[in-house]
Amino acid sequence: MSKALVDKHLKNFEIGQRQILNDLREMIAVELPTAAQVIKYGIPTFMIENIAVIGFDGYKKHNSVFPYSGSTNLILANELAGYEQTKGSIHFAVDKRFPKPLLKKIIKARIGQINSSYPKRTGEYLEFYGNGVLKAIGKMKADKLHGDWKWFRKDGVIMRSGSFKNGTQIGVWITYDQKGKPYKKTNFGS
Numbered sequence: 154m155s156k157a158l159v160d161k162h163l164k165n166f167e168i169g170q171r172q173i174l175n176d177l178r179e180m181i182a183v184e185l186p187t188a189a190q191v192i193k194y195g196i197p198t199f200m201i202e203n204i205a206v207i208g209f210d211g212y213k214k215h216n217s218v219f220p221y222s223g224s225t226n227l228i229l230a231n232e233l234a235g236y237e238q239t240k241g242s243i244h245f246a247v248d249k250r251f252p253k254p255l256l257k258k259i260i261k262a263r264i265g266q267i268n269s270s271y272p273k274r275t276g277e278y279l280e281f282y283g284n285g286v287l288k289a290i291g292k293m294k295a296d297k298l299h300g301d302w303k304w305f306r307k308d309g310v311i312m313r314s315g316s317f318k319n320g321t322q323i324g325v326w327i328t329y330d331q332k333g334k335p336y337k338k339t340n341f342g343s
Contacts, residue, residue, distance in 0.1 A: 177250070197209055201286075219243075243259075260285075306331070
């Protein structure tokens with residue numbers, strides 16, 4: 154699924170509502186520049202590393218933002234007090250733009266929730282910058298870094314890669330320049 158499917162989905166709305174939804178889409182795209190735009194559960198959704206961050210859609214009497222987490226609404230209860238809500242959605246008027254400062258807070262809360270969900274029971278570990286760009290990927294074992302790891306800059310360019318064995322650096326580690334080209338190798342042995 155791709156941006157083209159989101160385009161097609163949004164063409165189903167009257168021009169005024171479509172413009173409001175497209176404005177929201179553009180605001181989200183600025184906040185999450187590397188996110189994939191897909192249709193998930195029938196709605197336009199922004200995904201990072203196959204994780205749904207935020208979705209949106211239009212309806213006959215309102216538009217909605219979907220933070221893909223019922224607890225986001227609780228975290229931002231004061232900010233969302235003036236909005237009709239369900240457990241997983243925030244409704245706003247068909248003819249009014251969604252406030253950018255509130256959207257930023259929702260995305261920040263979602264990235265925080267996603268980051269706090271790691272490591273997984275399998276040891277999988279991901280961490281994201283506030284703009285949804287992957288910051289680190291690797292594995293954990295018994296609360297220690299284990300296996301292959303990579304770290305990235307805020308623009309998504311790789312910064313460093315290497316391996317751990319039970320929290321100890323091993324093997325060849327590579328440091329990359331601003332463009333992602335290797336410029337330094339360090340051997341930590343085995």
